[in-house]
Amino acid sequence: MAFHVEGLVAIVVFYLVILAVGIWAAWKTKNSGSEGDRSEAIIVGGRDIGLLVGGFTMTATWVGGGYINGTAEAVYVPGYGLAWAQAPIGYSLSLILGGLFFAKPMRSKGYVTMLDPFQQLYGKRMGGLLFIPALMGEMFWAAAIFSALGATISVIIDINVNISVIISALIATMYTLVGGLYSVAYTDVVQLFCIFLGLWISVPFAMSHPAVTDIGLTAVRQVHQAPWLGSINPLDIYTWLDNFLLLTLGGIPWQAYFQRVLSSSSATYAQVLSFLAAFGCLVMALPAVLIGAIGASTAWNETEYGVPDPMTKKEADMILPIVLQYLCPVYISFFGLGAVSAAVMSSADSSILSASSMFARNIYQLSFRQNASDREIVWVMRITVFLFGASATAMALLASSVYGLWYLSSDLVYIIIFPQLLCVLFIKGTNTYGAIAGYLFGLVLRITGGEPYLYLQPLIYYPGCYPDENNIYIQRFPFKTLAMLTSFFTNIIVSYLAKYLFESGTLPPKLDFLDAVVARYSREHMDKATLVKSDNIVLNELAPVNPRHSLTLSSTFTNKEAFSYVDSSPELSNTEDN
Numbered sequence: 001m002a003f004h005v006e007g008l009v010a011i012v013v014f015y016l017v018i019l020a021v022g023i024w025a026a027w028k029t030k031n032s033g034s035e036g037d038r039s040e041a042i043i044v045g046g047r048d049i050g051l052l053v054g055g056f057t058m059t060a061t062w063v064g065g066g067y068i069n070g071t072a073e074a075v076y077v078p079g080y081g082l083a084w085a086q087a088p089i090g091y092s093l094s095l096i097l098g099g100l101f102f103a104k105p106m107r108s109k110g111y112v113t114m115l116d117p118f119q120q121l122y123g124k125r126m127g128g129l130l131f132i133p134a135l136m137g138e139m140f141w142a143a144a145i146f147s148a149l150g151a152t153i154s155v156i157i158d159i160n161v162n163i164s165v166i167i168s169a170l171i172a173t174m175y176t177l178v179g180g181l182y183s184v185a186y187t188d189v190v191q192l193f194c195i196f197l198g199l200w201i202s203v204p205f206a207m208s209h210p211a212v213t214d215i216g217l218t219a220v221r222q223v224h225q226a227p228w229l230g231s232i233n234p235l236d237i238y239t240w241l242d243n244f245l246l247l248t249l250g251g252i253p254w255q256a257y258f259q260r261v262l263s264s265s266s267a268t269y270a271q272v273l274s275f276l277a278a279f280g281c282l283v284m285a286l287p288a289v290l291i292g293a294i295g296a297s298t299a300w301n302e303t304e305y306g307v308p309d310p311m312t313k314k315e316a317d318m319i320l321p322i323v324l325q326y327l328c329p330v331y332i333s334f335f336g337l338g339a340v341s342a343a344v345m346s347s348a349d350s351s352i353l354s355a356s357s358m359f360a361r362n363i364y365q366l367s368f369r370q371n372a373s374d375r376e377i378v379w380v381m382r383i384t385v386f387l388f389g390a391s392a393t394a395m396a397l398l399a400s401s402v403y404g405l406w407y408l409s410s411d412l413v414y415i416i417i418f419p420q421l422l423c424v425l426f427i428k429g430t431n432t433y434g435a436i437a438g439y440l441f442g443l444v445l446r447i448t449g450g451e452p453y454l455y456l457q458p459l460i461y462y463p464g465c466y467p468d469e470n471n472i473y474i475q476r477f478p479f480k481t482l483a484m485l486t487s488f489f490t491n492i493i494v495s496y497l498a499k500y501l502f503e504s505g506t507l508p509p510k511l512d513f514l515d516a517v518v519a520r521y522s523r524e525h526m527d528k529a530t531l532v533k534s535d536n537i538v539l540n541e542l543a544p545v546n547p548r549h550s551l552t553l554s555s556t557f558t559n560k561e562a563f564s565y566v567d568s569s570p571e572l573s574n575t576e577d578n
Contacts, residue, residue, distance in 0.1 A: 007157040010334045013379050014194070014341060018187050022175020025186040039377040042180030043112055043357045044263040053185050054273040057350075058260040059280030060188035062091050062251075063195060065145040065152070065340055065349025067281075068288040073322040075292025081230020084240070085292070088285035090247025092278040098252045098261070099274025100458060105425050106258060107267040114258040115362040117424045120434045123514065124367040129439060131363055133416050134255060134411035136356050139392055142351040144406045146396035149344040152321040153337065165396050168341065172349040175390030177382050184349045191342035192284070198339025199287035206294045206327040211302035215290070218297040225311070228296035235464070235476060242478035249484070250414025253421045255354035256347075258388035288320065295319040298327065352392065356384035408451050409420055411480055415442040419488030427492060434495025442487030449479040 040046070049057070067087055074085035111117060118128035128497065149168055150161040157164075173182040206212065219229045232240050251257075260277075264270035300309040305326045310316055324336035360381040365372050372380075395405075416439055422431040423438075450458030452472045458465065462477030501507045502517040509518040 001338045004432050006072070006331065007337065009335045010338060011153070011157070011341065014338045015167070018190060018342075018345065019171055019175060019357070022179055022183040022187045023192050025183040026175065026179030028179075028182055028186075039360070039374050039381065040112060041182075042378060042381060043260065043361065044182040044288065045185060047263055048265050049181075049185060049260070049263040050265070051269060051272060053189060054260060054264060054269070054277035055280065056192050057185040057188035058095070058277035059255070059284065060192040060195075060272050060343075061256050061347035062095070062277065062281050062347075063146040063192065063284040063343060064141075065148045065344035066141070066347070067091070068195070068199070068284070068340065068343050069152070069317065069320050071285050071288040072292035072295070072323075073317050075228055075230075075289050075317050076295040076311075076319040078193055078226040078296070079230070081226070081228045081296075082289065082293075083230035083232050085230075085289065086240075086244050086247055088282055088289075090244055092281045093248045094251030094283065095274045095278035097248065098257060099271040099278070102250045102252055102258075102421070102425065103261045103264075103270040103274050104267045105412075107261055107264060107270040111258075111262055113262075113358050113361050114253065114421075115256045115302070115358055117174075118420065118435075119362055119366055121424050121430070122435045125514070126432050126435050126439075127362050128367060129436070130420060133409060133412035134253075134358060137406070137413045138255065138351040138355040139388060140395070140406035140409045142348045142388075142392035143348055143395035144299070145344045146393060148317075149341060150396065151318060155425075157337070161505030162397055166393060168345060169348070169389055169393040169396075172345045173352060173386060176349045176353050176389070177385045180381070181259065181353065185263075187349065188346050191346040192280075194342035195284060195346075196287075198335040198337075198342070202328050202332055202336040202339075203290050203294075205286050205329060205332050206291065206323050209298070209303075211299045212294055212327065213297045213299070215293040215297045219293065223297065224299055225296055228293045230298040238464070238478045239476050242383060242480050245478075245481050245484075246411065246414050249418055249516045250410060253417040254357055255277055255414055256350040259354055259357065263305060266446045291320050291323050293328065295323050298323075303327065325450075346357055347390065352385055352389045356381050359384050359388075405454070407453050411446055412443070415446050415480060415483045415487055419484055422488060423491050423495075429499060430491055431497055431498060432514045433498040434491040434493070437494040438487040441490045442483050445483035445486055446480065449475055449483070 015104040018302070071085050074080055074087075075082050077084075104113075109117070115127050115130060118130050146165050146169055150165040151232065153164040154161045155424070175187060207215070213223050215228070217223065218227060220227050260273060261270040264273055295310065301307045303326045305322065310319055310322055315322065321337070328336065360377050364380050365377055369376070391482055419438060419442070420435055423435070445460075447456075448459040449462070450456050450473060452470075452474055455470065455472055458473050458475065460479070461473060462475050462479050464476035465473045467473050487515060499517050502509065502512055512518040
């Protein structure tokens with residue numbers, strides 16, 4: 001393959017534009033907010049992200065390199081096809097459900113990160129435990145898409161894969177480090193435009209290539225391979241449903257999503273942003289679907305790619321850059337490459353910022369340094385942005401099964417964090433004992449179910465499992481959803497059981513070593529005239545109860561605007577008057 005100077009120049013120009021926008025957004029950040037809330041401005045953008053920029057950045061967060069490459073691959077692979085391209089519908093439904101049920105309660109209470117309500121209700125220890133799967137999901141996702149970017153660039157431009165990954169990661173890390181959410185949001189606008197333009201420009205040229213059969217014909221008839229519309233084998237229906245629920249429900253509890261929700265200027269705006277992003281995800285998936293269909297409709301022996309076809313060469317995961325390289329003119333393929341690069345950076349920067357935000361606030365500040373200054377938190381965030389960016393890059397370059405690690409970690413987000421989020425927002429009475437039990441039960445059930453991508457053999461063989469070509473057993477039973485439901489109900493049952501045992505006197509108060517039942521009950525009833533009521537906000541060990549409280553308590557977990565709502569509530573006012 002020849003080295004393409006024009007392609008290299010195009011990529012350099014694209015990266016310089018992105019970097020310039022990121023630096024400009026960083027300058028804008030410095031002029032927003034007061035001196036006292038600089039860290040919050042970096043994490044949630046001063047809570048003044050508008051509908052246009054917010055809609056773009058939330059869409060771009062999901063429409064990453066894995067999203068467009070994975071959608072094209074699913075449509076192309078014989079025997080799967082469009083029927084198994086679940087990400088567009090799954091993520092869109094995820095955003096709709098997030099907007100309907102989760103965005104409003106999270107934004108109206110003025111939280112700063114997704115982990116705030118967990119630490120508020122369950123304590124800092126449980127917040128630290130939940131940080132682990134959340135961090136794994138963000139980091140492995142960033143590593144996986146960096147890896148995909150390197151492979152894509154190596155297909156279209158004959159340059160060293162490692163260099164391309166390192167440079168891309170450095171650019172994304174640099175503007176995220178200096179500008180936080182503002183830089184990520186404004187570069188997402190440029191990146192999403194590049195994705196849309198680059199892919200849609202490529203589609204007509206690829207479709208008109210002489211070696212490509214009419215995709216309308218190959219959708220329902222076998223020409224070069226099985227029809228690309230695909231089908232679902234009756235034996236695989238439970239696997240399909242399990243994966244679909246994983247995408248739909250497991251796509252909600254991500255810091256990258258809630259960071260956009262919490263940056264909105266109001267709870268209503270947060271909901272609207274979610275709906276706009278759902279529509280955007282569907283629109284951005286269309287060119288990827290068409291490129292996958294084009295790949296399935298191509299006689300590859302009539303192209304420079306030659307024989308065997310990408311499926312036989314086990315390059316199905318690279319079908320999108322292969323179509324751009326061999327079915328489009330050279331200058332058009334560079335537009336497509338810019339689209340893939342933009343998609344990767346738009347998701348990677350979000351993941352890196354999300355991980356550093358949770359660490360700086362929920363681990364460093366709320367668990368270890370509650371009196372840390374705002375300047376100190378900002379520097380912790382900058383250091384962790386660099387460290388997490390470097391770690392994701394190293395995993396992309398060194399790990400042989402990054403996608404397998406990401407699949408496993410995303411499963412943990414679905415199985416562990418989603419049921420915990422349901423409990424903390426909608427189920428009254430859950431406590432730390434139930435949260436820990438649900439966490440452990442879900443984790444054990446997921447690990448014992450095996451993971452083919454990591455060559456991890458299952459310990460529990462559910463009905464319908466079968467060995468693959470590597471003699472690793474594949475589960476047909478929806479064990480991931482079973483693990484999620486088990487985690488959810490275990491949390492509720494153990495919480496109420498612990499509450500009953502302590503309050504009935506069956507267990508002495510001294511055994512409440514997590515201070516989750518007895519101490520919490522005492523705080524809620526100690527001083528009804530001055531204590532914030534439990535149905536508004538629950539205090540825990542991170543906000544010790546004093547004889548009287550001032551509004552400075554709001555800085556521990558929530559924004560002041562949330563407390564202004566509490567203070568103005570008629571119920572609380574009547575209590576204070578009495």
